[in-house]
Amino acid sequence: MTSATTVKAPIPAGTWTIDTVHSAVNFSVKHLMVSKVRGSFDTFSGTITVDENGTPAVQAEIDVTSINTRNEQRDGHIKSADFFDAEK
Incomplete structure (x- = not known):
């Protein structure tokens, strides 16, 4: 029988951009x-x-006007002043 040991390496210092494709x-x-x-x-x-x-x-920025619930009427309501007030 063999055993394996996992060693966690520290995350290196630096700044990475979030890959929006993945x-x-x-x-x-x-x-x-x-x-x-x-x-x-x-x-x-x-x-x-x-x-x-x-x-x-x-640090993240999310465009609230890009909400997508697959229901155009609901998305419009969520973007309204009742929720996100996306125009402001």
């Missing part, structure tokens, strides 16, 4: 306590920075 911003919320509404934001960007001491930090 990343996603998804969500799900309960609707009327009966069903779940799932959706995503199609436009986003950000960076991940690791300090010399190993402390990570994330």
Whole structure:
């Protein structure tokens, strides 16, 4: 029988740009306590920075006008002043 040991290497210090091609911003919320509404934001960007001491930090921007729940009427309501007030 053989055994393997896994060694975790520390994350190197630096700043990385979030790869939007291989990343996603998804969500799900309960609707009327009966069903779940799932959706995503199609436009986003950000960076991940690791300090010399190993402390990570994330900076992200999400365009609320890019919400997509696969229901145009619902998306319009979420963008309205009732929720995100996306025009502002």
